[in-house]
Amino acid sequence: MFKKFIYATLPLALAITPAAAFEPTPDASSLNKAFEGESYSPYAGRSFPTFPLWGDTHLHTSTSFDAGAFGTRLDARMAYRFAKGDEIEATTGSKVRLSRPLDFLVVADHSDNMGLFDLIVDGDRSITSDPEGQRIYNMIKAGGSEAVKASIELIDSFSRGKKISDALEVVPGTKLFRSVWDRQIAAAEEANDPGRFTAFIGYEWTSLINGNNMHRVVMYRDGAARARFMGPYTTLKPYGSPDPRDLWKWMNTYEQTTNGDVLAIAHNGNLANGIMFPDKAQWNGKELDKEYITERAKWEPVYEATQIKGDGETHPFLSPNDEFADYETWDKGNLNLSEAKTNDMLAGEYARSALRTGLKLEDTLGTNPYKFGMIGSTDSHTSLATAAEDNFFGKHTGTEPSPERPMHLVGQFGDQKILGWEQVASGLAAVWARENTRESIFDAIERKEVYATTGPRMLVRFFGGWDFTENDLVTRNPAFIGYRKGVPMGADLARTPEGAKAPSFMVYALKDPIGGNLDRIQIIKGWLGADGKTQETVYDVVWAGDREQDADGVVPPVGDTVNVARATWTNDIGAAELGTVWTDPDFDPNERAFYYARVIEIPTPRWTAYDAFRYGIKLPAEVPMKTQERAYTSPIWYTPKD
Secondary structure (H helix, E strand, O other), X not given: OOOOOEOOOOOHHHHHOOOOOOOOOOOHHHOOOEOOOOEOOOOXXXXXXXXXXXXXXXXXXXXXXXXXXXXXXXXXXXXXXXXXOOOEEOOOOOEEOOOOOOOEEEEOOEOOOOOHHHHHHHOOHHHHOOHHXXXXXXXXXXXXXHHHHHHHHXXXXXXXXXXXXXXXXXXXXXXXXXXXXXXXXXXXXXXOEOOOEEEEOEEEEOOEXXXXXXXXXXXXXXXXXXHOOEOOOOOOOOOOOOOHHHHHHHHHHHHXXXXXXXXXXXXXXXXXXXXXXXXXXXXXXXXXXXXXHHHHHHHOOEEEEEEOOEEOOOOOOOOOOOOOOOXXXXXXXXXXXOXXXXXXXXXXXXXXXXXXXXXXXXXXXXXXXXXOEEEEOOOEOOOOOOXXXXXXXXXXXXXXXXXXXXXXXXXXXXXXXXXXXXXXXXXXXXXXXXXXXXXXXXXXXXXXXXXXXXXXXXXXXXXXXXXXXXXXXXXXXXHHHHHHHEEEOOOEOOXXXXXXXOOEEEEEEEOOOOOOOEEEEEEEEXXXXXXXXXXXXXXXXXXXXXXXXXXXXXXXXXXXXXXXXXXXXXXXXXXXXXXXXXXXOOOOOOOOEEEEEEEEEOOEEOHHHHHHHHHOOOOOOOOOOEEOOEEEEOOEEEOOXX
């Protein structure tokens, strides 16, 4: 099914060296009981994470084939420098810096043809010694229209599976491929600074089925020694495969061979045209079976729910009663716009519908393959992890800041066009890890104690249990009680205790210190009814101000302070923090269910408003100039007693 290459010089002892122990969720019995006779200080002996760590698990550099073709010239080392807070120069020449450093980063360059454009630009002898390689090199070095022609020629040949020359292909099993992978590993090892900044080793496996996106980021818990032992898996035949089952087999082989640890993160599925989350049959027509659902559940603990190519939480067609469903929606077609989108595809693309489908599959097949946590990441191809509206550097070098970029043609299929203004300044992964290390962050992701945001760094806590009360939230440390009396985001509710009527959820959010105030917190519930059909409901559980729900339970809009002309807003509305304890009023102990929190900010300027103001340009009325940023927590699941 696949081939692997192994570094023969690596000590065989590695295969039997145990990896570090997995870090579990804090057990209630291990939590410090302050003021109860054991300790006065509530912080002594504390065993749970106290602040989320912020990162991007999906960033591309010049080493990705497509990013290099688009003109990106910053490599992984520059990407890590930027993420750590350094001011650098973007490929297009402007100075750029993050408002605040990230805590971690996964440089996830595409494994197919990894490093080809770096080799071309550097004039590597493996390229220039070949006549076709020398021709392409000359065109790239000439710049301008010649470089564009060369890039288009390479992209076209690669997408059609018709290589121009053996020299213009970097494939597994070769010295060239190994050298590129070694360079990626070296960049991560150099940047990794345990306790301060975590640089993960990783790559993106780029499955594209007739233009339908089934990409996964593969993320390593391990360091250089294990990561070098096997090269990245590709989709290129005969070296790899576009089937996720084969990727999972590669992952299993890696772990069995090295005693290491890897996981996969499915790419935002809104460009998959229905095949990201199958409910009956896979992309190749094969029926879902026990192997598929158990392997997917094992290897893919979290899902990328928001990123630069659209938001992936839900869609207005799927959630018609959700007033916030139509957020940064991309629904025109698949990844290369070779096939238009139809409504029947949508349920196989969005997080909320997948969570619902997972309940049904668990009921029939015994395992929930879509029992995932939610994170955000950028999928930027500029080497710059920018998710803030006022500091957004676009998808690739052609969409870095300029007066022309809002109306830049990103892609076209027939009459369907994607223009630059449709790009989304999103997202970030928030991870509740005990310390800033590879092991701690990876383990938190595996246990799904994570949440997604569209860019702001708001703090969100979400716990589920059976006996939370409002008094539990009257504290500056809700996590002490949250872990002691319940379970955190990403976990399963404990079995229904005797006498319990319904689960209660404690949710708390604190605004980003330099972001917009909070509008409201909602809890989204999905469940499997006795009729075998899944349903969903959105509950407004707490909101800012003195607004009141109407007869239909609708909370009116928070208001709007955005000055579009100057790309400013004020925090005169909304709240700096919101929290509540909410009990499900419609709970049925016989129904499988999931719950997750969604935190909504007040309106703030979108990146297009900043572009219009800074460049003095006027944009068409169709271009949105405001946004309501948000966060999505990982769900908490309820399963009926047997």
